[in-house]
Amino acid sequence: MLSLDNLQNRRKVLGVLVIGLCALAxxxxxxxxxxxxxxxxxxxxxxxxxxxxxxxxxxxxxxxSFGHSLYLGIGAYTVGIFAYYDINNxxxxxxxxxxxxxxxxxxxxxxxxxxxxxxxIMITMALTQMxxxxxxxxxxxxxxxxxxxxxxxxxxTDLISFDNPIxxxxxxxxxxxxxxxxxxxxxxxxxxxxIRAAKSNETRMEVLGYPTFRYRLACFVIAGVMCxxxxxxxxxxxxxxxxxxxxxxxxxxxxxxxxxxxMASMMGPxxxxxxxxxxxxxxxxxxxxxxxxxxxxxxxxVLLSPRGIDGLLALxxxxxx
Amino acid sequence: MxxxxxxxxxxxxxxGGVLATDNVTLDVEQGEIHALIGPNGAGKTTxxxxxxxxxxxxxxxxxxxxxxxxxxxxxxxxxxxxARSFQITSxxxxxxxxxxxxxxxxxxxxxxxxxxxxxxSETNIQNRAISVLDSIGMSEHCDTIAGELAHGEQRxxxxxxxxxxxxxxxxxxxxxxxxxxxxxxxxxEFLKGLKQKFTILVIEHDMDAVFTxxxxxxxxxxxxxxxxxxxxxxxxxxxxxSAYLGKD
Numbered sequence: 001m002l003s004l005d006n007l008q009n010r011r012k013v014l015g016v017l018v019i020g021l022c023a024l025a026x027x028x029x030x031x032x033x034x035x036x037x038x039x040x041x042x043x044x045x046x047x048x049x050x051x052x053x054x055x056x057x058x059x060x061x062x063x064x065s066f067g068h069s070l071y072l073g074i075g076a077y078t079v080g081i082f083a084y085y086d087i088n089n090x091x092x093x094x095x096x097x098x099x100x101x102x103x104x105x106x107x108x109x110x111x112x113x114x115x116x117x118x119x120x121i122m123i124t125m126a127l128t129q130m131x132x133x134x135x136x137x138x139x140x141x142x143x144x145x146x147x148x149x150x151x152x153x154x155x156x157t158d159l160i161s162f163d164n165p166i167x168x169x170x171x172x173x174x175x176x177x178x179x180x181x182x183x184x185x186x187x188x189x190x191x192x193x194x195i196r197a198a199k200s201n202e203t204r205m206e207v208l209g210y211p212t213f214r215y216r217l218a219c220f221v222i223a224g225v226m227c228x229x230x231x232x233x234x235x236x237x238x239x240x241x242x243x244x245x246x247x248x249x250x251x252x253x254x255x256x257x258x259x260x261x262x263m264a265s266m267m268g269p270x271x272x273x274x275x276x277x278x279x280x281x282x283x284x285x286x287x288x289x290x291x292x293x294x295x296x297x298x299x300x301x302v303l304l305s306p307r308g309i310d311g312l313l314a315l316x317x318x319x320x321x
Numbered sequence: 322m323x324x325x326x327x328x329x330x331x332x333x334x335x336x337g338g339v340l341a342t343d344n345v346t347l348d349v350e351q352g353e354i355h356a357l358i359g360p361n362g363a364g365k366t367t368x369x370x371x372x373x374x375x376x377x378x379x380x381x382x383x384x385x386x387x388x389x390x391x392x393x394x395x396x397x398x399x400x401x402x403x404a405r406s407f408q409i410t411s412x413x414x415x416x417x418x419x420x421x422x423x424x425x426x427x428x429x430x431x432x433x434x435x436x437x438x439x440x441x442s443e444t445n446i447q448n449r450a451i452s453v454l455d456s457i458g459m460s461e462h463c464d465t466i467a468g469e470l471a472h473g474e475q476r477x478x479x480x481x482x483x484x485x486x487x488x489x490x491x492x493x494x495x496x497x498x499x500x501x502x503x504x505x506x507x508x509x510e511f512l513k514g515l516k517q518k519f520t521i522l523v524i525e526h527d528m529d530a531v532f533t534x535x536x537x538x539x540x541x542x543x544x545x546x547x548x549x550x551x552x553x554x555x556x557x558x559x560x561x562x563s564a565y566l567g568k569d
Contacts, residue, residue: 190433190440197413197424204411207373208486209399209428218434 075231262310
């Protein structure tokens with residue numbers, strides 16, 4: 001029997017609960033006869049994937065990117081633009097999106113990572129806003145009205161189709177689990193240790209013999225590419241993409257999810273995404289000006305538990321001891 | 322004729338108007354323990370930051386193992402065999418002792434772009450980390466979170482990290498800083514044992530330690546090297562006495 005006195009066990013229980021909830025949401029939605037919830041949870045998991053990728057650089061690497069939604073936009077727009085030209089093959093779209101995400105992250109990363117602190121935050125945001133305004137200015141692809149995607153990506157098999165909400169849901173679910181597993185492997189690898197150590201003491205790492213810039217850049221690119229996948233999935237849920245997906249407030253929401261769930265914790269981004277959405281729904285029901293409550297609430301969370309929900313789990317232990 | 326491992330020539334560094342390193346010329350010979358002493362603010366730490374590559378020099382040359390390294394950055398110098406410890410303990414406090422040391426080992430075991438294999442399963446890295454911790458008498462602390470160690474032990478770990486890099490030159494910035502008498506004695510003994518294996522450049526304020534350990538001593542005051550020689554020479558040097566040792 002699992003003892004809840006142990007932090008690791010509490011984390012496991014939370015992880016099982018959250019993943020179990022995601023795994024069973026469509027079943028529950030069908031039982032409740034509320035198919036609307038399937039797409040809602042699919043959207044939530046897409047946020048979670050984006051947050052998992054952001055957690056790699058923000059949580060583990062200490063790189064506070066305020067422009068991470070850019071990669072959601074790259075993924076979604078790649079699908080949108082390919083669909084616009086009647087190229088609906090999923091694999092072609094995916095490879096193109098990953099390559100685009102890779103190139104942009106490589107170029108932007110090598111610019112941003114020359115700065116630190118507030119400058120890093122500002123320049124990641126500025127570069128993303130630049131692409132945001134670019135997407136607004138291209139009339140061919142709908143400018144600020146967005147681009148309607150008439151045909152979802154074709155998986156090239158009759159067995160699964162993105163048009164089936166249940167299929168779509170579980171593809172997203174599996175991608176989320178894969179991203180979670182990947183980031184788990186990554187942070188425990190040699191590379192992961194270098195990234196985490198460079199966050200806490202960069203000078204030390206340089207003196208040990210690590211050219212930290214390269215490692216941070218590689219991490220930045222990995223996170224960007226992973227987030228691009230979330231964008232590709234998003235386009236297939238919404239059948240629509242607009243510049244809004246990469247507005248800076250979206251990047252801010254991603255940061256909130258990571259911080260809320262607990263930076264540098266495995267399950268943090270997913271719980272963060274879930275709780276973020278629940279809270280915004282809850283506050284939105286109370287008042288139209290829900291951001292007014294939500295903002296201070298988030299500040300309160302950061303002040304009371306800097307390590308978010310994951311930090312609360314750890315807090316309970318010391319109270320018990 | 323002994324071999325010179327580290328050669329510093331006419332090195333300068335200023336911060337604003339302050340000359341922190343003023344035309345320093347210094348040789349560290351292969352196999353010696355070379356102590357760098359001087360009052361606080363003399364520029365000792367600045368000098369070794371220039372040696373380890375954290376600070377860029379304004380002018381002058383640094384040569385290591387016969388190769389010019391003045392233009393190289395810190396990681397490249399580290400890989401050539403310069404290991405540095407810090408005066409202000411800069412261990413990774415959230416990591417265990419073994420992880421701290423393993424990171425130092427790993428840096429010199431090829432690149433670290435492997436994103437898949439758990440580092441805990443890389444036995445060659447872990448075994449080396451454990452044996453370094455063992456050699457410094459910290460084997461029981463392998464799994465201790467570094468931040469939870471007592472101050473003296475943190476200083477020891479700092480030293481272990483430098484040793485784990487298996488360097489040609491060990492540059493130690495006040496390894497005894499803030500240590501109690503007993504801990505100090507232990508570290509002095511340990512450093513004595515390293516004498517045969519490493520060349521060491523050490524900054525230290527503990528004069529007993531300096532005169533016990535050092536083969537040669539250089540004295541720095543206001544960024545300038547005012548004397549360099551054997552412990553006996555330094556003890557007898559009137560310039561040094563008045564500038565530094567002369568208080569008692």
